[in-house]
Amino acid sequence: MRSARFERAYAAHYEPIFAYVLRRTDSVQDASDVVADVFLTAWRRVDDMPDDEETVLWLYGIARRVLANHARSRRRYDRLAARVLATGTTSTATEARDPDGAVAAAFDRLRPEDQDILGLVAVEGLTPTEIARALGRPAVYVRVRLHRARSRFARELNAEGIEM
Structure with missing residues (x-):
């Protein structure tokens, strides 16, 4: 069984x-x-x-x-x-899509927790509710973390000269 x-x-x-x-x-x-x-x-x-x-x-x-x-x-x-x-x-897999490395540099400066939650949404296609179940956390916790991670990523992109 x-x-x-x-x-x-x-x-x-x-x-x-x-x-x-x-x-x-x-x-x-x-x-x-x-x-x-x-x-x-x-x-x-x-x-x-x-x-x-x-x-x-x-x-x-x-x-x-x-x-x-x-x-x-x-x-x-x-x-x-x-x-x-x-x-x-x-080397990173993003080099082919980001030849000057600006997006990768901005992403690499994020905390690993921010990188992970952004990846679960953007790459894996999980919803905040699904992420919450995977992490064993309340959905509101994930939504707040996701919002903050997106804000930090936008700031890092702006620092690279990429407007959001």
Whole structure:
């Protein structure tokens, strides 16, 4: 029963979770590792898995936490590599759409929490209510956070010379 429930969730939600993670990692390999951790956590907590319509939101919540851990590890690795190599380069998926890097620079200056909530809305297409369920927070909390994140992003864009 547990196995069948997990298998249904995996089959139904692997692709959107993988796409969500891929947009937030530097490579397909990193995304694959993160998604494997997401579903490992889901397997361990299969008894806590909500009903079908809520499952993907629950998985997004797990993915956010695994990504946060991955990002912390990546930052530690990057700092160490920078010290060892005395250089550091990164590339982002937005370079092709933002050749001068103005939008990416503005977005990168946002707090990770702001980046995450804006991404859940703009890229994943979640509503504030769905985000609230994924985060285990009241919808009003998410709406306020989203409003503030949008305001901060608009200020950063203005600093880059992009009028909103």
